[in-house]
Amino acid sequence: MNRYYYDLHIHSCLSPCADNDNTPNNIAGMATLCGLNIVALTDHNSCKNCPSFFEAAKRYGIIPVAGCELTTSEDIHAVCLFETLEAAMEFDLALQKHRTLIENRTDIFGDQLILDGEDKLIGTEAYFLSNATDISIEDAPEFVENFGGICYPAHIDRQANGIISVLGTLPSTPYFKNVEINRRENIEKYVKDYSLEDKRIIVSSDAHYLTDMRDKENYFELDDEPYSSSLVRIKLFEELRK
Numbered sequence: 667m668n669r670y671y672y673d674l675h676i677h678s679c680l681s682p683c684a685d686n687d688n689t690p691n692n693i694a695g696m697a698t699l700c701g702l703n704i705v706a707l708t709d710h711n712s713c714k715n716c717p718s719f720f721e722a723a724k725r726y727g728i729i730p731v732a733g734c735e736l737t738t739s740e741d742i743h744a745v746c747l748f749e750t751l752e753a754a755m756e757f758d759l760a761l762q763k764h765r766t767l768i769e770n771r772t773d774i775f776g777d778q779l780i781l782d783g784e785d786k787l788i789g790t791e792a793y794f795l796s797n798a799t800d801i802s803i804e805d806a807p808e809f810v811e812n813f814g815g816i817c818y819p820a821h822i823d824r825q826a827n828g829i830i831s832v833l834g835t836l837p838s839t840p841y842f843k844n845v846e847i848n849r850r851e852n853i854e855k856y857v858k859d860y861s862l863e864d865k866r867i868i869v870s871s872d873a874h875y876l877t878d879m880r881d882k883e884n885y886f887e888l889d890d891e892p893y894s895s896s897l898v899r900i901k902l903f904e905e906l907r908k
Contacts, residue, residue: 668890670898671882673697674706674731675745675820675846675870678715681735682775682796684874689785690719692876694726701882704902706731706747706870710795711765713748713758714780720751721783729895731902734758735820736810737796738803743820743827745846745870746810749903757813764801770794803829807840816906818844821872822860823852836860844868844906850883866906 676693677684690707697705705728707719716732723730732754733747748754770778770793778791801809803819810817819829822836822845830836836845844866847853853867869884888901 667887669885670703670729670888670890670902671701671885672704672706673700673702673870673873673879673884674704674733674747674868675708675735676705676873676879677709677735678707678719679777679779679781680709680712680715680791680795681874682710682770682778682794684709684776685876686777686779687876688874689781690715690722690783691725691785693719693879694722694728694730696876696879697728698726700879702728704729704731704886704898706733706745708733708735708745708747710735711737711761711799712791712795713754714791716751716754718781718783718785722785729898731899733815734761736761736801736806736817737798737827738806739798739800740803740832741798741827742803742829742832744803744806744817745820746806746815746817747903747906748813748815749899750814753813753815757810757815760813761799764799765793766797766799767793768797803837804840807842816844816903818842818846818868820846821848823847823849823856830856830860836862843908846870848872866908
């Protein structure tokens with residue numbers, strides 16, 4: 667068993683609210699400086715920068731995870747993670763049918779940049795990514811699981827788009843084994859106030875700027891023999907599903 671420091675919620679320059687300096691290569695480089703081993707790219711309602719992040723992560727020795735931050739019909743944010751890049755891109759294609767397509771106003775919301783593995787611009791997302799899809803929080807886990815993924819509520823300790831702030835509680839259905847908390851110091855209060863003793867608490871940064879990324883602190887202990895990045899991802903998902 668070896669210790670793997672993680673951050674499973676980071677946005678790239680594809681997310682309209684993220685800084686344009688949050689390129690796949692810059693995220694991978696900053697992750698290295700922070701001492702992180704496993705990093706998930708989770709842009710709003712899109713996985714389109716995940717292929718370039720996988721290329722960048724390989725150069726920096728980071729184990730990448732493909733994902734996105736889904737906005738449900740209730741305007742709740744949920745982290746969606748996938749075991750393979752291929753599965754994430756299939757999910758991305760299916761997700762487009764559930765989006766409300768509103769043209770992005772770059773002067774108001776910011777750019778939505780799609781980059782290649784060298785951080786060169788290869789396209790932009792024309793439609794605003796952060797608005798709600800037509801997928802409910804009730805249906806989100808099954809929708810994600812259809813692509814071999816895992817879904818859990820994001821930043822439940824925040825007012826904006828947190829499941830507790832929107833619904834007033836963490837509902838019993840659908841059942842989530844994992845929940846994300848943004849600030850470690852909030853764990854004790856939220857576990858006590860919302861009876862989260864049966865949940866795995868995942869602490870991630872939700873970084874929209876490189877300076878939001880945090881030094882290593884949170885980790886999984888994973889069996890990684892014989893070592894490969896693919897095996898570590900598999901073991902991570904086994905742990906998340908327990």
